Amino acid sequence: MPEAPIAVAMSGGVDSSTVAALLARQGHAIVGMTMQLWNQRRLPELAAEGGGAGRCCSLDDVYDARRVAGQIGVPYYVVNFERQFEEQVVKPFVADYLAGRTPIPCTLCNNYIKFDRFLEMADAVGARMMATGHYARVRYDAASGRYQLLRAVDSSKDQTYFLFGLTQQQLARTLFPLGELTKTEVRELAQSMGLAVAAKGDSQEICFVPNGDYAAFLSAYLKESGMEAGATRGPIVSTGGQRLGEHAGVHHFTVGQRRGLGVATGEPLYVISTDPRTQSVVVGRKEELLRGDLQAREVNWISIAGLTEPIRAEVKIRNKHAAAPATLGPTGDPKRVRAIFDDPQRAVTPGQGAVFYSGELVLGGGWIE
Amino acid sequence: MNSVQRSYFDHNATTPLAPEVLETMVSCLGQVYGNASSIHYFGQAAKQRLEQARRELAQLIHANPTEMVFTGGGTEADNLAVLGAVRASAQADRHAITTAIEHPAVMAACAQLEREGVAVTRLAVGSSGVVDPDDVRRALRPDTVLISVMHANNELGTIQPIAEISRIAREAGVPLHADGVQALGKIRVDVNELGVDLYSLSAHKIYGPKGVGALYVRKGTRLAPVTFGGHHERDRRPGTENVPAIAAFGAAAVLAGQRLDADAEHLAALRDRLECAVLERIHSAGVNGSRWKRTPNTANLYFDGVDGEAMVIALDLRGFAVSTGAACSSGAITPSHVLTAIGLGSERARASLRFSLGRSNTAAQVDALVDALELSVAHLRRISVHA
Numbered sequence: 001m002p003e004a005p006i007a008v009a010m011s012g013g014v015d016s017s018t019v020a021a022l023l024a025r026q027g028h029a030i031v032g033m034t035m036q037l038w039n040q041r042r043l044p045e046l047a048a049e050g051g052g053a054g055r056c057c058s059l060d061d062v063y064d065a066r067r068v069a070g071q072i073g074v075p076y077y078v079v080n081f082e083r084q085f086e087e088q089v090v091k092p093f094v095a096d097y098l099a100g101r102t103p104i105p106c107t108l109c110n111n112y113i114k115f116d117r118f119l120e121m122a123d124a125v126g127a128r129m130m131a132t133g134h135y136a137r138v139r140y141d142a143a144s145g146r147y148q149l150l151r152a153v154d155s156s157k158d159q160t161y162f163l164f165g166l167t168q169q170q171l172a173r174t175l176f177p178l179g180e181l182t183k184t185e186v187r188e189l190a191q192s193m194g195l196a197v198a199a200k201g202d203s204q205e206i207c208f209v210p211n212g213d214y215a216a217f218l219s220a221y222l223k224e225s226g227m228e229a230g231a232t233r234g235p236i237v238s239t240g241g242q243r244l245g246e247h248a249g250v251h252h253f254t255v256g257q258r259r260g261l262g263v264a265t266g267e268p269l270y271v272i273s274t275d276p277r278t279q280s281v282v283v284g285r286k287e288e289l290l291r292g293d294l295q296a297r298e299v300n301w302i303s304i305a306g307l308t309e310p311i312r313a314e315v316k317i318r319n320k321h322a323a324a325p326a327t328l329g330p331t332g333d334p335k336r337v338r339a340i341f342d343d344p345q346r347a348v349t350p351g352q353g354a355v356f357y358s359g360e361l362v363l364g365g366g367w368i369e
Numbered sequence: 370m371n372s373v374q375r376s377y378f379d380h381n382a383t384t385p386l387a388p389e390v391l392e393t394m395v396s397c398l399g400q401v402y403g404n405a406s407s408i409h410y411f412g413q414a415a416k417q418r419l420e421q422a423r424r425e426l427a428q429l430i431h432a433n434p435t436e437m438v439f440t441g442g443g444t445e446a447d448n449l450a451v452l453g454a455v456r457a458s459a460q461a462d463r464h465a466i467t468t469a470i471e472h473p474a475v476m477a478a479c480a481q482l483e484r485e486g487v488a489v490t491r492l493a494v495g496s497s498g499v500v501d502p503d504d505v506r507r508a509l510r511p512d513t514v515l516i517s518v519m520h521a522n523n524e525l526g527t528i529q530p531i532a533e534i535s536r537i538a539r540e541a542g543v544p545l546h547a548d549g550v551q552a553l554g555k556i557r558v559d560v561n562e563l564g565v566d567l568y569s570l571s572a573h574k575i576y577g578p579k580g581v582g583a584l585y586v587r588k589g590t591r592l593a594p595v596t597f598g599g600h601h602e603r604d605r606r607p608g609t610e611n612v613p614a615i616a617a618f619g620a621a622a623v624l625a626g627q628r629l630d631a632d633a634e635h636l637a638a639l640r641d642r643l644e645c646a647v648l649e650r651i652h653s654a655g656v657n658g659s660r661w662k663r664t665p666n667t668a669n670l671y672f673d674g675v676d677g678e679a680m681v682i683a684l685d686l687r688g689f690a691v692s693t694g695a696a697c698s699s700g701a702i703t704p705s706h707v708l709t710a711i712g713l714g715s716e717r718a719r720a721s722l723r724f725s726l727g728r729s730n731t732a733a734q735v736d737a738l739v740d741a742l743e744l745s746v747a748h749l750r751r752i753s754v755h756a
């Protein structure tokens with residue numbers, strides 16, 4: 001066979017379409033593949049409002065991806081990973097919420113689907129490299145012998161927060177052609193190449209949850225699995241232990257949340273924590289949300305091999321968070337890291353990622369305990 | 370990509386148009402534009418072509434032309450048969466018997482009947498993929514109003530004992546429908562020997578065009594229409610007839626009749642060549658379903674430890690068009706209901722491929738396919754892409 005093709009993960013959006021078109025224009029052999037991850041016809045009660053537009057794996061997205069593949073003249077396939085997606089992304093997502101954590105399914109999807117299952121499929125069809133439309137950069141550092149992950153040039157689009165789980169083997173085989181470009185440039189490129197999706201809107205954060213209403217998704221999913229969502233009903237208590245009211249289920253709450261508590265006191269109240277054991281939601285004043293440190297578990301190191309002594313870094317605790325200066329310290333367990341912030345941070349939320357940066361370099365990251 | 374030599378091994382999905390058929394269709398499209406229901410010259414010309422095709426198709430299955438109803442395809446023929454026969458019964462309680470390995474066109478029509486309050490029995494099949502006629506007898510109830518069993522299975526090629534089932538049906542006074550879409554052109558079809566009351570056909574599986582099919586309706590069979598409009602096709606299928614496509618169906622039927630024996634011999638030889646080479650050269654591979662009692666062109670093979678979906682893509686990139694045993698198009702995750710019905714675990718079902726041969730295939734193509742299979746299976750097993 002001629003040159004091994006590059007497998008491009010095509011979602012039907014402007015970013016991955018531009019990646020496919022760019023690589024094809026550069027003369028690479030391309031195989032376009034769309035991952036079918038979730039059946040939008042499931043949980044029909046959720047479909048009523050959203051109508052399916054702009055959500056992942058809708059027939060419209062497959063239509064768009066296929067159209068682009070046709071336009072640039074590359075072979076194109078839909079590969080079905082619904083089984084793996086449900087096991088490795090949706091079920092942990094649901095379990096996390098029920099356990100009082102606020103999960104990031106995109107990171108799980110990257111770790112177990114896009115850069116694992118998809119890469120396997122790329123292998124299977126004879127592709128050596130894979131490319132996605134993520135805004136991030138990979139660089140091989142000869143001095144350390146490591147593949148480094150760097151923030152995207154367009155900081156407003158940077159997606160490295162969701163990529164902290166990537167292994168060296170995965171990074172060695174991954175291309176992020178958009179990492180050096182701004183979103184505006186990508187749209188212009190898409191336009192100049194005449195791609196049908198050039199003006200298509202950006203996708204939502206959690207692709208399988210319509211309209212971002214994760215509580216409605218959880219209720220519908222639990223109902224489908226024969227579980228009663230109301231079983232997670234419980235009390236709302238103050239940080240002082242005072243019972244303030246009742247709530248309809250811990251999965252409706254996330255740390256830092258202010259609205260929808262259904263209790264009225266003199267001052268604004270925020271969710272400080274949730275306790276899955278007693279099904280209670282603890283609320284308090286804004287200041288009580290501040291935390292001076294965090295522990296991250298299942299840490300994956302990318303640009304450095306690990307910690308031997310405390311180092312300085314910037315730690316990002318949710319996607320929209322501006323990374324805060326901190327000192328990272330090793331613990332007895334190499335998979336665990338303690339981060340002590342220079343200034344206390346608001347809403348350190350269990351289940352979210354803690355990603356460690358040194359400037360534009362992603363050192364690694366783990367899950368907030 | 371476009372430089373690779375391509376060969377097509379997916380004739381159960383669809384077949385290319387035969388040159389003679391194309392010629393008939395194009396000339397008809399250009400010249401015979403009248404509405405076959407019109408009184409004038411143009412209408413009469415269309416009607417002549419329509420009735421000629423009806424005779425040609427009827428002859429292929431040994432039916433009377435007046436028993437042939439043209440439809441918009443095999444799915445529509447199946448729907449008309451299943452829904453039409455059951456809805457024609459005025460009984461309060463109604464029961465239908467079908468099998469677990471039917472095409473979705475019959476399965477989904479039966480599911481619709483269930484929503485309308487009809488009881489449906491789905492007969493299991495053994496590992497052979499062949500229905501036991503005694504199971505049909507045992508499933509009969511006083512309120513049974515239809516038996517629907519496919520003649521040849523689309524995934525395995527297994528041929529069902531329709532003639533034996535029809536004797537049971539006739540004794541019980543229950544109409545019998547057979548979906549013959551995958552049998553036509555591959556094996557001899559004689560509706561009288563088979564004893565069927567309803568028999569579905571599709572043009573594009575016999576080197577005819579897509580979008581045209583037919584239902585054989587034995588004289589005297591009660592059938593309620595499922596669509597409503599004019600008086601076409603003896604009130605059974607309203608709508609202006611697609612004369613060019615129907616004429617092409619007729620031409621394809623003539624050709625199928627002429628070539629049946631030669632095609633069957635050619636295809637069986639190629640199929641056996643494929644299976645023998647695979648079994649000899651690739652370990653942990655085998656044939657799904659019975660190797661006897663099946664259509665000559667179909668081989669359904671498993672390759673343990675291999676993901677069928679990945680295989681289809683890898684083979685396509687090498688220029689070979691095949692299909693999975695598992696339904697893996699957008700929206701479906703469950704492995705093939707047919708492979709599950711013959712007792713395959715989901716792993717093996719996902720590791721299965723269907724090869725369906727056709728007139729244009731050659732021994733050289735089969736040999737090249739086996740080479741590619743050997744390479745792809747070895748590659749996939751090496752990187753352990755699990756099904």
